Amino acid sequence: MSLYSPVEKSWPGKESVKVMIVKEAQEVNLHSSTAARLSQSRSSLRERLRDVPWWMVAILLIAVAVAILISTDANYNKAFIFIKAGLWATLSTTIIAFLIAIVLGLLTGLGRISENTIAKNTATFYVEVVRGIPMMVLIFFIALVGVPAVVDGFKALGAWLGGLGISGLSAAFSSAKTSSVPMNVRAIIALSITYGAFLAEIFRAGIQSIDKGQMEAARSQGMTRWQAMWYIILPQAIRNVLPALGNDFISMLKDSSLVSILAVRDITQVARLYAGNTFQYQTTYITLAVMYLTMTIFLSFVVKFLEKRYQINDRH
Numbered sequence: 001m002s003l004y005s006p007v008e009k010s011w012p013g014k015e016s017v018k019v020m021i022v023k024e025a026q027e028v029n030l031h032s033s034t035a036a037r038l039s040q041s042r043s044s045l046r047e048r049l050r051d052v053p054w055w056m057v058a059i060l061l062i063a064v065a066v067a068i069l070i071s072t073d074a075n076y077n078k079a080f081i082f083i084k085a086g087l088w089a090t091l092s093t094t095i096i097a098f099l100i101a102i103v104l105g106l107l108t109g110l111g112r113i114s115e116n117t118i119a120k121n122t123a124t125f126y127v128e129v130v131r132g133i134p135m136m137v138l139i140f141f142i143a144l145v146g147v148p149a150v151v152d153g154f155k156a157l158g159a160w161l162g163g164l165g166i167s168g169l170s171a172a173f174s175s176a177k178t179s180s181v182p183m184n185v186r187a188i189i190a191l192s193i194t195y196g197a198f199l200a201e202i203f204r205a206g207i208q209s210i211d212k213g214q215m216e217a218a219r220s221q222g223m224t225r226w227q228a229m230w231y232i233i234l235p236q237a238i239r240n241v242l243p244a245l246g247n248d249f250i251s252m253l254k255d256s257s258l259v260s261i262l263a264v265r266d267i268t269q270v271a272r273l274y275a276g277n278t279f280q281y282q283t284t285y286i287t288l289a290v291m292y293l294t295m296t297i298f299l300s301f302v303v304k305f306l307e308k309r310y311q312i313n314d315r316h
Helices: 014-051 054-072 074-112 117-131 135-163 167-174 183-208 212-220 225-262 267-278 281-315
Strands: none
Touching: 054 074, 054 281, 074 117, 074 183, 074 225, 074 267, 074 281, 117 183, 135 167, 135 183, 135 225, 183 225, 212 225, 225 267, 225 281, 267 281
């Protein structure tokens, strides 16, 4: 044997020591893998908790708490029953005014991008005037100044037609009275005129977001400018502005509370009457606030659903 050759030494407990070392290594690996899994599960749990819409949880808790109060507390129950009588006035005023505002806003938006000087300046004048006056002042002005002025104009037109010998139309126009126009109709007119200016800017932005090449391509195929606008540009623009229209509808629902200054019996006006008669201000306005909150949150989810649906359709 060489003097420098390695000599493998052995002792009686050598194999058992090896087994113990292997077991300890396995246990260390097991502990480390378990710790890694725990750390990973904790991080994933933190990510899930971070992604939870806690604001929605808070709103749901508030709504549930008020619903429990309405079902168990006599004062809240009476307030809710009294206030919900004005719900139809709120919804009908908002829906009708918004439909009128869509038509008015679309026409005004087209006027804003028109090459016609008169149409463009008229539309711009209307938008800038409405945007420069507070909404409550506009509601007062349209309902108490504008509508009576239009009625007086009808009377003057009736007198003029009478002078021309057109008795039928003259009698119809001359019989117009300001008192015959209900306040809820005036409120609808005021909201539609006000929001028509806001929607005009949305439609203008939506139309201008479409590539100009599409208009040029349509014109090259023999379409007139208005045919290209109606069949090519507007369908795409309206799809693009649907989320913004939904948000403005929610805003109008909230702003419809301002028509209570005209004594329209919406839920805000009914709540004011109830609180004034019973002095239950806390009960009344908590119930009113949660009713508005519930409607707006529900509509917000509808808008988000429609937006995602159109995005999916666009991908396909």
